[in-house]
Amino acid sequence: MAEINRAIKGTNDMLPADSHKFQFVEGKMLDIASLYGFREIRVPVFEHTEVFQRSVGDTTDVVQKEMYTFDDKGGRSITLRPELTAGVVRSVIEHGLVNGALPVKVCYVGGCYRYEKPQAGRLREFHQFGVECFGAASPAADAEVISLGLQVLETVGIKNISLEINSIGCPECRKNYHKALSEYFASHIDTLCETCRDRLSRNPMRILDCKSPVCSALAKDAPKVIDFLCDECQNHFDGVKGHLDAAGIKYTVNPQIVRGLDYYTKTVFEFVSGDIGAQSTVCGGGRYDGLVSQMGGPAVSALGFGMGIERLMLALENQNSNFPEAKKCDIYIAPMGDTAAVKATALCTSLRRDGFEAQCDVCGRGLKAQMKYADKIGALYSTVIGDNEIAENKCNIKNMITGEIEEISLDNFSEQFMKIKLDDALSSLEDTII
């Protein structure tokens, strides 16, 4: 197929047959966030490249090799956002949001762009739901954000999801930990795999993530971050666990989880699903107390998470999860002849003004073809309008499920149609109760 007819590698079209599923999921995300007081924020899909370099971190893979960066016509270096936290932080600083009532709680849904090799649960354009909370240093905030993430996942109907938490400490305790870790792995350098030997100097914490049997065996006995936490970080972590316990939120402490973005401090967490493939993290986040000041804002603590919408959908699909049905056409009007076609347009217009999904023929098809079409789109009701109906000023409304027919006048059409619809809904409700 020609280039012009093919989507860019790693991108997906969301087709009409699936859009209601995304609307359902995204709707739930924003609804639940608002229960926790998080309000939607929308920021641009592109920012100055430095926004991401400064926040995500110059040495991370995301910045080093995955960003879509280009110069615009004014010579500015622009980057398509690889994640949303950086842009949100920039916006919060720019508009002085943290000068208002604290905490500032925001949430978002939007596309992210990363030049990666696509695979299960990994795309070049993907969408994230996320929340960020500014100005809350207490462990209660960590628990609140985690609880919000969990409630979203539960509400959307995902099964077999587990919460893993860890603390990677503040820059102070991490310094000591890095030293201990480097010493430990350096003493086993001969047994480490090739890539981990590189990691030793670059970022020894990454070795903990290695899948090779030798390295993961070594990692098991390696010093753990949580053993190197300073008093403050330890108290904070204990506090988070206490809040989670009290709220009845189950978790496992996983000292291996190390997030790949530089800005994280203290609490880090992931919600993991076994129903996606290798990319099993559906939601990842944590605290980033230093980021706002690092980006030129006031010294406020902050935390948040990002949730991969496509990954979530993938897990739901693999679990054969049920989504609410897409909305169906309320009534299909089948005109016969030119006069009737004009009448059908008028009727549809008024039905739509009254809030019904109404459709009529726009292809000039015969009656039988129209009825077939009404059936295919799952129209709940149909009616045929011809010369007789216009002459007598009335028509038959057919319930497409039961086949029942009721005659109504062409005047006050919407009102009468609404009555039929309500009566039918009521009687089917009675049936299910009895």
Add this chain to the structure above:
RNA sequence: GUGGUUGUAGCUUAGUUGGUUAAAGCGCCAGUUUGUGGCACUGGAGACCGUGGGUUCGAAUCCCAUCUACCACCCCA
């Protein structure tokens, strides 16, 4: 970026050791005496066999390259 698998109508597939106009089911459109959908029957449209080279008298079929998709590494959501 590194591996492995893959590619024939909108979808799912068939295509014999290379041999005429590339099949089928579903879907789509239209009909089965312009007044009612689901069933059935009939007909029709729709494929440069992913793309570009090469081998050959002849390639969907063999070879090379390339692209896409899928899966894994890496990394992350």
